[in-house]
Amino acid sequence: MRLALALSLLLVAPLPAAAGSFNPPEGCTGWLTVQARACRVSNFYKCAHDAPGDQWRADFDQEGLFFASRIDAEGQWVESFDMNPVTRQTLDAGASDPASFSELLASGVDTFEFSLSKDNGQRSNVRGFDRLTGRTVTIDGVALQETQFEFTETDPADSILRRTRGREYIHADWRLFFAGPSEWDGGSGEWLPVDGSPVQFINPGEPGFFSTEPLYECDAVLSSYRPVKAIQGGRHVD
Numbered sequence: 001m002r003l004a005l006a007l008s009l010l011l012v013a014p015l016p017a018a019a020g021s022f023n024p025p026e027g028c029t030g031w032l033t034v035q036a037r038a039c040r041v042s043n044f045y046k047c048a049h050d051a052p053g054d055q056w057r058a059d060f061d062q063e064g065l066f067f068a069s070r071i072d073a074e075g076q077w078v079e080s081f082d083m084n085p086v087t088r089q090t091l092d093a094g095a096s097d098p099a100s101f102s103e104l105l106a107s108g109v110d111t112f113e114f115s116l117s118k119d120n121g122q123r124s125n126v127r128g129f130d131r132l133t134g135r136t137v138t139i140d141g142v143a144l145q146e147t148q149f150e151f152t153e154t155d156p157a158d159s160i161l162r163r164t165r166g167r168e169y170i171h172a173d174w175r176l177f178f179a180g181p182s183e184w185d186g187g188s189g190e191w192l193p194v195d196g197s198p199v200q201f202i203n204p205g206e207p208g209f210f211s212t213e214p215l216y217e218c219d220a221v222l223s224s225y226r227p228v229k230a231i232q233g234g235r236h237v238d
Helices: 002-011 100-109 226-235
Strands: 028-036 038-048 055-061 064-071 075-081 086-091 110-120 123-139 143-155 161-173 176-185 192-195 198-202
Touching: 028 176, 100 110, 100 123, 123 161, 123 198, 143 176
Parallel strands: none
Antiparallel strands: 028 038, 028 198, 038 055, 055 064, 064 075, 075 086, 086 110, 110 123, 123 143, 143 161, 161 176, 176 192
16 A cells, blocks of 8 residues: 555656646645755645554655655654655664654653664664754744754664754644754765755645745755655654
């Protein structure tokens, strides 16, 4: 069923440089579009057949759909799909320290440690934290709480696959993370800057809702942007 969902998403992806409108899979309802820096637009939707609190995000760049993910009510990475080629990644059961949006709100900090598996046989482990800074940032009229975060993803031999650190934003009622200025290391030891911060929040009925055409910074070279999505894409919007 999940592979079928990924394929159904691919069918609505626009041709390069073409504007379009995203239609979520059957049984799902869209509720938010976010136009972000780094040439990405993300469409959020919820599906009746999922567990309460689960929500999906579909990410588009100039070439079309490239990533989709599902999180639960605690912001855990439940599953995600890379689209080129289609690869599914899922959260392993029995996390030693599950990510918890509720803990972050209640105490101001949440640590996490869990494992992920891909359907191509690759496995990885993730350790990190999210911490509220106490600062509120307003973007396009939406008040967001700023966080500091850091995580490291390693392979089963404990070799570093990637590290990311920086600032993000959360919306307590939406139970979502949004990217901020950060930096990532793809295992080479060199830290590179990335910023996929939201620019516009678009609600149902407003112009641009469920658009598949990104609007901001699309003339920039983004080769350093996509590699962090495999982890952050699950709950953070990087």
